[in-house]
Amino acid sequence: MMNLMPFYDNGFLILRESSEHHVPVGCLYFEYYDTTDEVHGKINLMGPFIQKIVTNLPGFSDAVKPGTANNFPLWEFGGHQDTLQFLLEP
Numbered sequence: 641m642m643n644l645m646p647f648y649d650n651g652f653l654i655l656r657e658s659s660e661h662h663v664p665v666g667c668l669y670f671e672y673y674d675t676t677d678e679v680h681g682k683i684n685l686m687g688p689f690i691q692k693i694v695t696n697l698p699g700f701s702d703a704v705k706p707g708t709a710n711n712f713p714l715w716e717f718g719g720h721q722d723t724l725q726f727l728l729e730p
Contacts, residue, residue, distance in 0.1 A: 661689055 648655040658669040693703040
C-alpha cells in the first residue's frame with residue numbers, strides 16, 4: 641500500500657484504481673464500469689479533459705483502436721490544442 645491505497649506494480653508502471661484527473665508520472669489510474677452506458681456518461685461529463693478514447697468496443701464514435709492512440713495525423717493536435725497557433729500567438 642502507498643498512502644494507505646492499494647496499487648499494482650509491474651516493475652516500470654504503478655497502476656491504481658482512481659477517478660482522479662491528474663496522474664503522476666509513472667502511474668496509470670483505472671476505473672471499473674458495469675455498463676457501457678456508465679462509460680458514455682463519464683465521457684460526456686469529462687469530454688474536454690479527455691485526449692483519446694481507446695477501445696475495440698462498438699458505439700464510441702471518436703475512439704481509436706488499441707496501439708494507435710499516438711498516431712496523430714498532421715492536422716490533428718494532441719490535447720485538442722493547435723500547437724502551431726499556440727506558438728505563434730503574441
